[in-house]
Amino acid sequence: MPEPDAKITDGVLRSGTFGDIYFSAENGLAETRHVFIDGTNLENRIKSHAHLVIAETGFGTGLNFLAVLDLLEKSGSDCRIDYISFEAYPLDATTAFEARKPFAELHNNSAQLKEVWPERWACAHHRLFLQDRVHLHVHFSDALTAMKQLDFKADVWFLDGFSPSKNTELWSEELFLQIARLSAQNATISSFSVAALVKEGLTKAGFKIEKKKGFGKKREMLTARYNTISAAPRNLSSEKNVIIIGAGIAGASIAHGLRATNIPHIILEAADTIASGSSGNPAGLQTPQLMAAPHPSMQMSLACFSYARQLALTQNVVLDKGIISLHHPEKQGMRQKKMAGQEWPEDLVKAASAHQLTQNANLELQTEGFIQSAGQLIDPSKLTYQLLDKSEVKTGITITALSKKQGIWELRTSNGSIHTATDIVLAMGSALPQFLEQFSLPSLKLQVTSGQLSFLPSNTKLSTLECSLQYGGYVTPMIEGIQALGASFDLSGTMQLTKKAHLHNISLLPTELQKLLPDSLELTGRVSRRLASQDRGPLIGDWHDTIHLFSALGSRGLTNAPLLGLVLARKIANRPSGLDRDIMRIIDPHRFSIRATRTNYRR
Incomplete structure (x- = not known):
């Protein structure tokens, strides 16, 4: 993304690119409160609404957002807010924080915003504030391009780009x-600008405009209201409560999302423990799926990585930071070498020689590759437990009957208990095909496989490795006496540890690393089942009536699950998902039948 070229001079942050200031030199916070808070009657709206959507053109330093947080805290209201903003020239966290320093009353929230400030990656970034009451969506993108791909209904707009004469793209018709x-x-808009193109553009778009007294030396400002016949009221879902089936990282992620959306829920797990499947592995990688050519799946992965990475840091489940991705095997190497010639943020892709990688890994490597400093090794089990910490979980549950009466689902279990809910989320991983068949629900073409991790002893020459390596397989550094080597792919779905799978995992290592392991090696390990869809993409969304799928997360479940859980919870509540329309299409469980219908229509 382009650098913002911003510097603080005379106590005010100025943009060199646009030759304009980020906020008033008189008092930026007072200006925000006058123009945007008072201009949209936001205090009264917060007190009278259970939920609001506020949208903004130009996130800048985040000052407007912090003013909203401050207002909400002081209001005593239980209102929940989705705050959707767009920024094509994102500042770095330190510059933005320094610019906000004069406003001491915002310090606590300002410091938190600095801590979770999004990376300069061209995607949607999501963060939660004020005990999850405020969901910040920041789209680091050209505003027009991003808006065309989104579907939400804003109650309030802050038009806060640089001056129309200097930044015309944020004020176009x-x-x-x-x-x-x-x-x-009845959406309301407020802007500091009363330029003719702003007045004419809003009027043509259907807004009724009104001039009001401006801030400080500025004589006038602009407000507007949208009340055309075509504008539909925003419909929030009626009271919801949800049963989640499955207590792995998928179930934990949707529970986290529902809790952040204030929807009551309960988790039912067939096993006797939480995280009994692959979520119980001792370590797992968090990395995005990067591609040489733009694709919605990469945009999804980047957005998910941005959220999951920050969540893992907040939850204190990070075991090691930084990952090396080798140009091995040949197919992966060719793809990565293509990417090396492109412009990527250095924390995502930094090309490095074998010598540089050797220094980072503390192990001799003979292959070039990437250093991904933003990548992380995390504790999946700890993350799963912590995301479920404030949710009711029942383990050892066998579901024997499923029915719906008067709009309410009823689940009966083998121990005689009955659970009811408006919605059900199926997050049980590889048990999904059997569940769909057992209760005569629409089926899907799914593949159940198993994957085996091999645990290396601490006395091999590979144990000196100091960061995780990816190369078609992966190997972690020694963590609490365990060095994990993965992962096999068994079509039989066996749950037995096999020597064949251990040998497969070793064979994935580059040759120079295989030589560091003795010929005779006693290995332990762990096996878990996986579920894959036809196109290897996740299945997230409505499936049948008010039964939803949260499944087929694949090898990047630790990266994708947390945000997708939040997205599905928002869908259940009829709140903005925060992801592009193209991304929502590629995770929709109905995408296969939709594609088939289109193909047949063309014929």
């Missing part, structure tokens, strides 16, 4: 039409 499309009935 086409942008105003998108703002109208994304506005709820």
Whole structure:
């Protein structure tokens, strides 16, 4: 993404790119409160609404967002907020924080925002604030491009780009039409600018504009209301409660999302313990799926990685930081070498020689590759337990009957208990095909396989490794006496540890690393089943009636699950998902039948 070229001069942050200031030199916070808080009557709306969607053009330093947090804290209201913002020239965390320093009353939230400030990656970034009451969606992208791919209904808009004469792209007629499309009935807009193109653009888009007294030396500002016939009111779902089936990382992630969305829920798990499947592995990688060519799956993976990475840090489950991705085997090497010639943020892709990688790994490597400093090795089991910490979980549960009466699902179990809910989320991994068949629910073409991790003893020459390696397989550094080597792919779905799988895992290592292991090696390990869809993509969304799927997360479940759980919870509550329309299509469980229908139609 482009550098913002911003510097603080005379106590105010100025953009060199646009030759403009980020907020008033008189008092930026007072300006925000006058123009955006008072201009949209936000205090009264917060006190009278259970949920609001606030959208903003130009995230800048995050000052407007912090003013909203401050207002919400002081209001005593239980209102929950989705705050959706767009920024094409993102600042770094330190510069933004320094610019906000004069506003001491915002310090606590300002410091938290600095701590979780999004990385300069071109994707949607999601963060939660004020005990999850405020969901920040920041799209690091051109606003018009991002808006065209989104579907939400905003109650309030802050138009806060640089001056129209200096940053015309944020004040175009086409942008105003998108703002109208994304506005709820009676949405209010406020802006410091009363330029003719702003007044004309909003009027043409269907807004009724009004001039008001401006801030400080500025004589006028602009407010507007959207109340055209075409504007639909925003409909929030009626009271919801959810049964989640499955207590691995998938079930934990949807529980985390539902809790953040204030939806009551219970988790039912067939096994006797939480994280009994692959979520119970001693270590797992968090890395995004990067591609040489743009694709919605990469945008999804980046957004998910941004959220999951920060969540893992917050939850204190990070075991090791930084990952090396080798140009091995040949197919992976060819793909990565293509990417090396492209412009990537250095924390995602930094090309390195074998010598440089050897220094990082503390182990001789003969292959070039990437250093991914943003990648992490985490404790999956600890993360799963912590995400479930405030949720009710029942283990050892066998479901014997499923029915729906008067809009309410009823689940009966073998121990005689009955559970009811408006919605059910199936997050049981490889048990999904059997569940769908058992209760005569629509089926899907799914593949159940198993994967085996091999645990190396601490006395091999490979034990000196100091960071995780990816190369078609992966190997971790020694963590609490365990060095994990993975992972096999067995079509039989066996749950037995096999020597064949151990040998397979060793064979994935580059030759120079295989030589560091003795010929005679006693290995232990762990086996778990996996579930894959036809296209290897996740299955997230409505499936049958109010039964939802949260499954087939694949090898990047630790990266993708946390945000996708939040996304599904938002869908259940009819709140903004925060992901592009193209991304929502590629995770929709119905995508296969939709594609088949289109193919047949073309014929």
